[in-house]
Amino acid sequence: SLCAVMASSALADKMPVEQSMSTLEYELLSRGDLWTYKKLDGYSEAPFLNDLVKAGKLPPVEERLPAEPLVMKTMAMSDGIGVYGGVFRHVIGGRPEGWNWLAGQHQGWGGINMAVQECLVRNGPLWQVKAEEQSGPLPNLAKSWEWSEDRTELTMHLVEGVKWSDGDPFDTEDIRFWWEDNVLDENVASRLPKGGLGDGTTLEVIDAYTFKFTFTKPQGPEILKSLAYIQGCPGPAHALKAKHPKYNKDASYQEYRNAMPADAVPPAVLGAWVPVRHKADELVILRRNPFYWKTDEAGNQLPYLNEMHFKLTTWSDRTTQAVAGTGDFSNMENPGNYVEALKQTLSADAPVKANFGPRVLSWRLEFNFSETNGVQDEVDAELRKFFRNKDFRVAVSHALDRQAIGQSVARGPFMYPYSGGFSSGSPYYDYDSTVYYPYDLAKANAMLDALGLKDTDGNGIRNMPGTGADLEIDMMTDRQQVTDKKQADAVILMLAEAGIRVLIRNVDVIDTASKSGDFNMLIRRKEWNLPTRETCYQLPIANSCPSRHLPGSDGSRNLMDFEVEMVDAYNTILSSWDAVEAAEAAKTIQRLWTENAYTIGTVQAPAALLVNKRIKNAHPGTPVxxxxxxxxxxxxxRLWTPKDQQLKELLPGTIAEY
Ligand code: BQZ
Structure with a gap:
């Protein structure tokens, strides 16, 4: 696969963007081939759990599982049914904010959020499903659903008898709490944005395992994809209600947000592993959830692996440790490491396997379009007027030499020009709908001149016609992200050539720092591969987003026409029952986004998935x-390790104790 990456680089100088790179051949399945829900003849469990059952510390496995558990099918497993035991070692750059994901807290990313949260539906494994069956998500906590004839009502059915990791039943009270007291509560920063399922949408509980959404207009299968991770993941109502201001008059919303602090382990979760130790800046240890509600076809309760670690270091250390064999997994996404990492993984005795995929990582500059929010003086106000002017954005795009930006990050073939919108590796990307404004400094300068931006005081920086101020723009940059910083440095030099001065403003976690819209420009990696995934970072689908176009204190904002058109196209994707129509709407977004230089794409890169060779069932087709x-x-x-290769557990024989 290194060769494929190298070969495609020859084209990179000539073409702005390219079709997705082809990856490994493997058989695509029908959705029903991945998992089903059914009662099996008998169940088995990890032997140490069985000891706990015998000691009277746990109910028998049949009683811990739902009547019809989710059953993972053998045909979808690349190495088949597994054996119990062992450890999976993650390394991450994030730090858990806390366990209250309902109130918007993250757990440190890099797979720890996803280890504890389970969501109504699931998108990740759709890569293993045939393209013609990819519309709509896969079932998860919701095992099935049906639409009313006019498609304004959607009834969903939960798996019956699922339990939280502390044994408390999971049912529609958890769904009601998620919806009413988090998603609808204006004081809670829920991950599903207010209005994210359409304005006026209601949720009604029918019985303990059935609930119904009612929409104000017909909707379609794609809207359901927004109920997968990270937006449709219920939290433990039984643990949280007492800390929510609606149920506890003494509690504040700030207290509610911190209701499950990172140190308060174990939290009640639905995920396969439960956090049982947190040592700040060092390690989080998770142990298998004895109440996990999934099995394999032989009736073995999942997961196979007993313990999971998250070492708390840096994102680039994740790759270093995976290559060295001291970590088990990395989404290799720092192109500066690629050559060295690949060299090492190619040797026969390397501990890790690398699978390269298409270009799904993309970096971009974002301008703040708000006329009021974050505007501190008349200079800001004038800047924003230019940001809202298409010619200004196109001029900036022409001022960027993306080949050079790419080479500043990593020599060689990895980085590729990116013009915004979907990454070229996304299933929704369309080459013909992508407008590219290539490097052309003379054109950039001419366009800026034509906008009345001239260097009137001879200091090499253009002046703005209104305030007369230098055209000086602050650019928020994440100080932990090496790749972003290198690009920022290149952008500064290039925009200086066009008479624009850029001042770096370093922050720690850019997604958090930029949330309130307090910036004029920023640079970050923020790929868009699936229309419904965290759309709030991309389009103004709710008043609370995106951070680059927030309303002012009076609650209003002035969306540009093409933004409104993109939101319309997005709504078509949500409501359509015709895959061709949905794909056309995605093309419309791509065209409007790139033609208008909505964000200024810099470069995109392929990513490689590194998984330790000890780990089985890590399907070689898995995209990053x-x-x-x-x-x-x-x-x-469904990952497992052969007995003789299992690593020693740090907390053998134990489970979370409440
Ligand atoms: C992957 C991912 C899993 C968030 C995060 C992080 C946050 C963003 C984004 C990526 C990390 C890893 O990405 O970089 O490879 O493991 O966690 O969740 O960058 O800052 O806010 O959206 O997912």
């Missing part, structure tokens, strides 16, 4: 990021 990140796509509950 297609419908979701690989931690979801690889289906960790």
């Amino acid at each position: 990021n297609m419908f979701e990140w690989a931690e979801d796509g690889v289906v960790r509950e």
Whole structure:
């Protein structure tokens, strides 16, 4: 696969963007081939759990499982049914904010959020499904659903008898709490944005396992994809209600958000592993959830692996440790490491396997389009006027030499020009709908001149016609992201050539720092591969997003026409029952986005998935990021390690104690 990457580089100088790179050949399945829900003749469990049952510390496995558990099919497993035991070692750059994901807290990313959260539906493993069956998500906590004739009502059925990791039943009270007291509560920063399922949508509980959404207009299968990770994941109502201001008059919303602090382990979760130790800046240890509600076809309760670690270091250390064999997994996404990492993984005795996929990682500049929010003085106000002017954005795009930006990150073939919108590796990307404004400094300068931006005081920086101020723009940059910083440095030099001065403003976690819209420009990696995935980072689908176009204090904002058209096209994707129509709508977004230089794409890169060779069932076709990140796509509950290769557990024989 290194050769494929190298070969495609010859084209890179000539073409702005290219079709997806082909990856490994493997058989695509029908959705029903991945998993089903059914009662099996008998069940088995990890031997140490059986000891706990005998000691009277746990109910028998049949009683812990739902009547009809989710059953993972053998035909979808690349190495087949597994054996119990062992450890899976993750390394991450994030730090858990806390366990209250309902209130918007993250757990440190890199697969730890996804280890504890389970969601109504699931997108990650869709890569294993035939293209013609990819519309709509896969079932998960919701095992099935039906639409009313006019498609304004959607009834969903939960798996019956699922339990939280502390044994408390999971049912529609958890769904009601998620919806009413988090998604609908304006004071809670829910991951599903207010209005994210359409304005006026209601949820009604029918019985303990059935609930119904009612929409104000007909909807379609794609809207359901927004109920997968990270937006449709219920939290433990039984643990959280007492800390929510609606149920506890003494509690504040700030207290609610911190209701499950990172140190308060174990939280009650539905995920396959439960956090049982957190040592700040060092390690989180998770142990298997004895109440996990999934099995394999032989009736073995999942997961196979007993313990999971998240070492808390840096994102680039994740790759270093995976290559060295001291970590088990990495989405290799720092192209500066690629050559060295690949060299090492190619040797026969390397501990890790690398699978390269298409270009799904993309970086971009974002301008703030708000006329009011974050505007501190008349200079900001004038800047925003230019940001909202298409010619200004196109001029900036022409001022960027993307080949050089790419080479500043990593020599060689890895980085590729990117003009915005979907990454070229996304199933929704369309080459013909992509407009590219290539490097042309003379044109950039002429366009800026024509906008009245001239260097009137002879200091080499253009002046703005209104305030007369230098055309000086602050650019928020994440200080932990090496790749972003290198690009930022290149952008500064290039925009200086066009008479624009850029000042770096370093922050720690850019997604958090930029949330309130307090910036004029930023640079970050923010790929868009699936229309419904965290759309709030991309389009103004709700008043609370995106951070680059927030309303002012009066609650209003002035969307540009093409933004409104993109939101319309997005709504078509949500409501359509015709895959061709949905694909056309995605093309419309791609065209409007790139033609208008909505964001200024810089470069895109392929990513490689590194998994330790000890780990079985890590299907070689697993993409780093297609419908979701690989931690979801690889289906960790079905990973296993042969007995003789299992690593020693740090907390053998134990489970979370409440
Ligand atoms: C993958 C991912 C799994 C978030 C995060 C992180 C946050 C963003 C994004 C990626 C990390 C890894 O990405 O970089 O490879 O493991 O976690 O969740 O960058 O800052 O806010 O959207 O997913």
